[in-house]
Amino acid sequence: MGSQEVSSTVDWQGKHVTVAGLGVSGIPAARALHERGALVTVVNDGDDERARAQAAELEALGITVRLGDGATLPPSTELVVTAPGWQPDKPLFLAAAEAGVPVWGDVELAWRLRGDNGRKPAPWLAVTGTNGKTTTVRMLASILEAAGLRTAAVGNIGVSLLDAVLGETEYDVLAVELSSYQLHWAPSLRAHSAAVLNLAPDHLDWHGSMAAYAADKGRVYEGNTVACVYNAADPATEDLVREADVEEGCRAIGFTLGAPGPSQLGVVDGILVDRAFVANRQKQAQELAEVSDVNPPAPHNIANALAAAALARAFGVEPAAVRDGLRAFRPDPHRIEHVADIDEVAYVDDSKATNTHATEASLAAYDSIVWIAGGLAKGATFDELVTGAAKRLRGVVLIGSDRALIREALTRHAPEVPVVDLDRTDTGAMSEAVARAAELARPGDTVLLAPACASMDMFTNYNKRGEAFADAVRARADESA
Structure with a gap:
């Protein structure tokens, strides 16, 4: 069966489909x-208690589930639908390629099935x-809502596209968030408009x-109809x-933190302006919002706001809705989140900064920083990061299993910056890290948790790491009150 032959216009009745992986994408795909009417077999590498419970629910519907063996392609498979995280070199996919069987991700399946319920499919604005x-x-969903549109933030953000x-x-x-994994397995996706915010080495092992x-x-730009938004x-x-x-x-639309040229959005005198979706972009600019409307107004977050505004404007949203949507937006926890001010020192939680690019x-958002960093480096190097930040660093507190890699980069490129190396990886280390950072800080400084590393050496995830930081800061605030 060729990759274009299975779609919502084809009767699925009796089609042999293998779904690779249980979980947030595999289970909805198997059910759908x-x-x-497809004959569905789910294969899964794991065979733990949770997987067995999920398998039992699917088997009760008449779906075949094969636990502990995600490597073998079931006989008669005509299509594989995979969870996004499964690597392309897995034996299952190699066998599918050899047999001429197409492989889709959950995003591809959602794209093919949109409109299957008889309604006109909603356009996708992809990021x-x-x-x-x-x-x-x-931000984009907030702007679209402010324009009175029925919308949702979906995709890699945690809300199933299939749902x-x-x-x-x-x-x-x-408003659709797409990871590189999801895009890899989405060959026919064609968005109304799309943005690539930035590119830095990540997931290279995959x-x-x-x-x-x-x-x-x-791939997110393939087949765009109105705008390809770039940085x-x-x-x-x-x-x-x-x-x-x-x-x-379809037009190329840039966003910049400087003054925009024609077909760009940018910033002029503290105002977000549009020179792309105006009648005379050679001579005119449309005011959209003030920098102060962006929460928080850190440079990279202003760039995010400009990208969201560009996609919304590509969809025909009026300027006032851009402003109102940005004002209404509240960032998720652990993303440049201001926790407290203690003795004229700001404490900021950016635990979500799990790589050097973030x-x-x-x-770059602060002038004088006591930086709390470290964790699992995932193969990253830190020389470029430290070189760029050296002049902003009042001091550094290092935690986590791969902290030595950051310490060595600091020794090479910022030898004058005081460094506290906490030789511990227990969860209580965060309280000590905050205490030591407070000792280094001076009025006007920012104590910033931006680890540049993954969290799993010490914490379940970056959320738990951020919560530990915030708890330690609040405890300190209570003591100083």
Whole structure:
């Protein structure tokens, strides 16, 4: 069966479909396909108690589940639908390729099934990038809501796209966050408009190379009809626009933290302005919002707001809705979240900064910083990050299993900056880290948790790490009150 032969216009009855992976994407996919008459087999690497409970629920519906063996392609498989995290070199996919069986992700399945409930499919405004995706998509949804449109923030943000396209609610437009994994497995996705926010090395173990990672990100532009939004400060994103095969009339729209040129959005004297979606973009600019309307107004977050505004404007949203949507937006926890001011020192939680690219943006938001960093480096190097931030650093407190890598970069590139190296990886280390950071800080400084590393050496996830930081800060605030 060719990759274009299975769609919502084809009778799924009796089609042999293998779903790879239980979980947030696999279970809805298995259910949706089974409801449409497909003969579904779910394969899963794990065979733990949770997987067995999930399997029992699916088997009660008549779906076949094979636990502990995600490597073998079941006989008669005509299509594989995979969870986004499964790597392309898994034996299951190699066997599918050899047999000529197409592989889709959950996003591809949702794209093919949109409109299957008889309603007109909602257009997708898609966002990808190494950092800032979730914030930008939530900003975009807030702007669309302010314009009176029925919308939802969906995709990699945690709300299943399948649920959105097949559910009861009829949407005018969807704000869709897409990871590089999801884009890899979505060959026919064609968004109304899309943005690539930035590109930095990430997930290279999964993609195999930076070129492959960038190419998967660039898939988001394929077939765009109105606008391909790129970051003028990141030429790699503009390169992806040039390489994309788009619909005739689709425009390249840049965003910049400086004054915008024609077909760009940017910032002039503290005002977010649009020189892309105006009648005379050579001579005119439309005021959209003030920098102070962006929460928080850190440089990278202003860039997120401009990207969201560009996608909304591409969809025809009026300027006032951009302003109102940005004012209404509240960032998720652990993303440049101000926790408290103690003795004229600000304490900021950016635990979500789990790689060097995100941390670089976080450090750029403040002038004088006591930086709390460290954790699992995931193969990252820190020389460039430290070199760029050295002049802003009042001091550094290091935690986590790979802290030595950051310490060595500090020794090479910022030898004058005081460094506290906490030789412990228990969860209580965060309280000591906050206490030591407070000792280094002076009035006007910012104590910033921006670890540049993953959290799993000490915490369940970055949320727990951020909560530990916030708890320690609040305890300190109570003591000083």
